[in-house]
Amino acid sequence: MSGLIVRGARLLGGETGDIRIVDGRIDAVGSVDPAAGDHMIDADGLVALPGLVDLHTHLREPGGEASETVLTGTRAAAAGGFTAVFAMANTSPVADTAGVVEQVEALGRQHGYATVRPIGAVTVGLEGRQLAELGAMAASRAQVRVFSDDGHCVADPLIMRRALEYVATIGGVIAQHAQEPRLTEGAQMNEGPLSGELGLAGWPAVAEESIIARDVLLAEHTRSRLHVCHVSTAGSVDVVRWAKKRGIAVTAEVTPHHLLLTDETARDYDARFKVNPPLRRAEDVEALRAAVADGTIDIVATDHAPHPDERKECAWAEAAFGMVGLESALSIVQHTLVDTGMLDWAGVARVLSTTPAAIGGLAGYDAPLAVGAPAHLTLVDPEASRRWSTDELRGRSRNTPYTGITLPGRVIATVHGGVPTVLDGALVDADTVATTAGGR
């Protein structure tokens, strides 16, 4: 069986070595003698990471195909170095039944660019009133373990309690979109001096922090697992830190955009910077970066939220919330955390691969780049840099906030279960990927 040899990569321990992949698994690491028929990837100067895993992706299919499909979204994921994504439930129909989550999982398997693990809705229709069929979704072929009403908060404390109690019985986790609905009615941007100046309704930090404070206590009370989506404020970091010290089973994520951008970007009313939760103050950005570095925040998750041009090229108050993030996530993490000395590449593997996989219950990522492990691999050139533009985006939508910014790093190769999805910095064509992956 011919293999694929990655030659001379920088491995997670800092040493340089080869990686040989045979039949979808890592066969050897270190100094490898090529066998007849082996394909070679010259990885000189490249960092080898385990395939990235995104715990918070909006693929939009079914129902939102004008923004993204499973195919276009997983192509964007592969381009960004991802080999697995967790697809949020705010589709149409909502992913609140076994049928819908199995449909989404099957599409991911059919296309082969990345493993698609659907996230199940917590409540029917994301309406926050009645628990969805959590057990049926967990027992389905989609093996759902993460449940979220993302885009909406599970605001009713009794519903949240019941959801936490239920997922504790199936080894699952509730991923909360922490947004107190009454405190954020009509909210458009971070509440502060600037929202007053711009005349845009504010989204106060306390609307996030008060929900997180309630939910960590509910998680303790029910002895269940809580994951906090897109933490955006210094106060939320303090609450999560307190809960972890108390031994509560809580994990938390931050998005790349909240590690870089502030509410100052709203000054020109450019709706590319409109996102939920909103971009906050410089002090919040600083607290979030420090929280990733000290482990209070466990992972980076993209909250990839594609929207067609017409939903963004309009007045701020009419525009949709959200920005794409799969293709730029690794560069933003390098720019804000690695190049600032706050995180090394082993830390990048932790926050963008092994830990999101562990939180989501996704097997195959707990022994990164080890012999015998499934061959999910990403090769990145940390020395490359590029002026970010929509021209290079492979997803269906172009609502990136980074146009014109020079970002470091470039994904040179992505390998999903031994199947190259990116080679020489370019996506491998869809037919080749689907055929090679064979609907595994």
Ligand SMILES: NC(=O)N[C@@H](CC(=O)O)C(=O)O
């Ligand atoms: N994060 C966003 O700004 N948008 C998300 C949902 C949401 O959280 O509002 C989307 O699905 O578009």
